[in-house]
Amino acid sequence: MSEPSHPLPLRGVRCGACGRTAFPAQEFGCEGCGAYGAGLEPVELTGHGTVLALLTVYEHPDPAVSTPATIAGVQLDEGPVLRARVSGVREAGVAVTAAADGNGLIFHSTNGAGAR
Amino acid sequence: MTALRLRDLRPVYVIGVGLHRYQRPTDTAFVELGLAAVRRALGDAGLEWPAVEVAYTAATRLGMAVSRPMLRHLGATGIPMTQVENASASGSSAFRMACRDVAAGFADVALAVGVDKAGRAVRAEQLTGLPVPDAGLVIPPVHYGLLAEEYLRTRGAGPEDLARVAVKNHGNAARNPFAHRQKARTLEEVLADRPIAGMLTRLQCCPVGEGAAAALVVSGDAVERHGLDAGRAVRVLSSVQRSEELYGAKSFDAELTRTTTEQAVAEAGVSAADLDVVELHDAFTIEELQYVEAMGLCGEGEGPARLADGEFGIGGRVAVSPSGGLLAMGHPVGPTGIGQIAEITLQLRGEAEARQQPGARLGLAHLVGVGAVCAVHVLAAPDR
Known part of the structure; x- marks a missing residue:
């Protein structure tokens, strides 16, 4: 549960396959469709x-x-x-x-x- | 291909149940807790240990390989033993495995036993390496406290609606000799108790201690072969387990409960309105209000009014948590799901004494495991 020293901007991922935006950022895989790795595009969330x-x-x-x-x-x-x-x-x-x-x-x- | 339902296989019966009281942490070894429950279940069934062909042990805070250090003291018969862990639903999942073994014909007599001691549990979700931005604040009472705030605000309900769940379940547990908390509480006592998170006071949060519960599951062949009392055999009509999906901003605990219960009730060939006794995951008062609605025991938003009218009390339309539930019977975790089966079995046999729901014929047991998994079983009285 390591808290990043700089939580801002909030970093998430957008799935290139199904369009789902998730928080926090991760490359393990999309909960919506299973796309992973490069299929997940890092995005900065507005907060x-x-x-x-x-x-x-x-x-x-x-x-x-x-x-x-x-x-x-x-x-x-x-x-x-x-x-x-x-x-x-x-x-x-x-x-x-x-x-x-x-x-x-x-x-x-x-x-x-x-x-x- | 359509997946098999439990009822597509041969009938499965609960023939014996036993408990060790749920209680505050003591120096008693888990071995003694577990053996007490198993020996009571064997006695209740009229079975000897060598008749048991397979065992599933539910435990969450005892480490690896819990089964044999405990069960060997009944006689080392060489049967397969498997430990089952599914957070709060561990006991439910162990019971499900026992039912599936008997239904499929892998065994005629199966044991599900849950045993646990107080202690710290490592949650794998904390080992994912993903940041959790809650400053460590979101422990279970905080999670459910937030759901309570949202529920009360959107339903126009108040703190006393939550507290009434605790009053009912503490009152039920006061009549249960195996309950962790055995003291009836007034609405004023519940509301004035120490605040934990938001509107949740201490008496609205379950005690997590130690204890044990056991259930023996058998086939019809075993009932005949061992000369068991078919008049005390409670049939397991369905066994369903699901895991969390994506529900947007809705309560995942409630949505997962809704889909799992719908399937379990349908597979049992009954409807939620037919249920006489329900044991559900009332670790926090808000959960009972959410789940009676999600299960279809009443309409959305009707939980508080039906509860206040006594519909969910013993003697009401459907007795919810007649054992006292997790809130007051307690939540030792490993045993909890099997303790629910024990309560429903007593109720459906008409052996629940001071807690007896009159005319109980159909029961349902429900647990969620950290929101991620949900297990539901539907059971029927011997003469149903």
Whole structure:
């Protein structure tokens, strides 16, 4: 689970055979159709997405993970869904943009703190 | 070519079940846990160990080669032994292998046993080398907590709708001597308990401890040859296992449950509305609401209202997790899927005592393994 030191820009792959865009980048093979290697084209994702759900994590068994923390399910504009920390967002449906801090990837509200 | 269904082969029956209580971690060796369950299952069936022709052992945190260090103490009969690992669904998959062996005629008497101790499990998904951008935060209660937020928001439901699942299942487990948690809880207690992730409080998350469960599966020939009680033989009507597909932004746990259950119910020749008892993967309260809807036990979005009306309680239209489920009977992982079979077997024989669902004739067992796999079995009462 090594976090890349520079999570931005978000790197994914686009399948040359079926057109599916996936995150994160990998050459193992496309989940949609099985194309692999050179069949998967590396793409930079915009980092724009929409919050599907978010919550506060109160407890975590790993003492190295600091809590409380806010995590969200985010659907990127290109389609992939991922889970990452969010800041300044209070409800689902909000547009967010990928950023980075000392702990890696974090999404912020696209239209400023607390935006709808 | 159409794939064979279990029912296209010869009939398969559960003839004996046994459990070691699910409990907090102790110093008890896994050998003792497992043997207790197997000996109870043999006693329940009226079978002696030398009659068992093949064994499948479900375990997730005991390392390699769990079967023989345990089963040799029943007598070294030389039978084939195979360990089965499928995360939460390990026991379900071991049971499925036993059923398929008997149905196909490879064996007349097969054992599925699940045994586990608390301990750290290595998940292969963490060894893929692919980056996970969640800062290590997404553990199971967080995954399901996010699904809970989305479910409640889109259905217009509230935290008390989630908590009612825990109240029901803790209440059922209070009547189950093999349950990890045996204390009934009020709605207020569940809601006011320590928060873990989002709306999920501690009492809405399953305890993962230790325990064991065993089931003996036999053919009709074995029932006759060994003089077993056909009146206590529960028929396995279908066995279906599937893995995750691509569902976009939908809950993969629910979608995988939907397709697997649809197939299992169809292969059994029944409909979801006919089910009297259901044991499902309620590791977190939100799962029961998602799955009763995905399985077709009620309409989409109707889960909270039907639950509040008592339809899923013992004595209701369909008893869901009468054992107490993963939430309160507990989730020792390796044994869990076989423990479900044990509960449904007792229910369909009319032997579930204080937890008996009146007139139970048709039961369904469901588990998902880290979302990636789903196993569903449909079982029928001896007189059905």
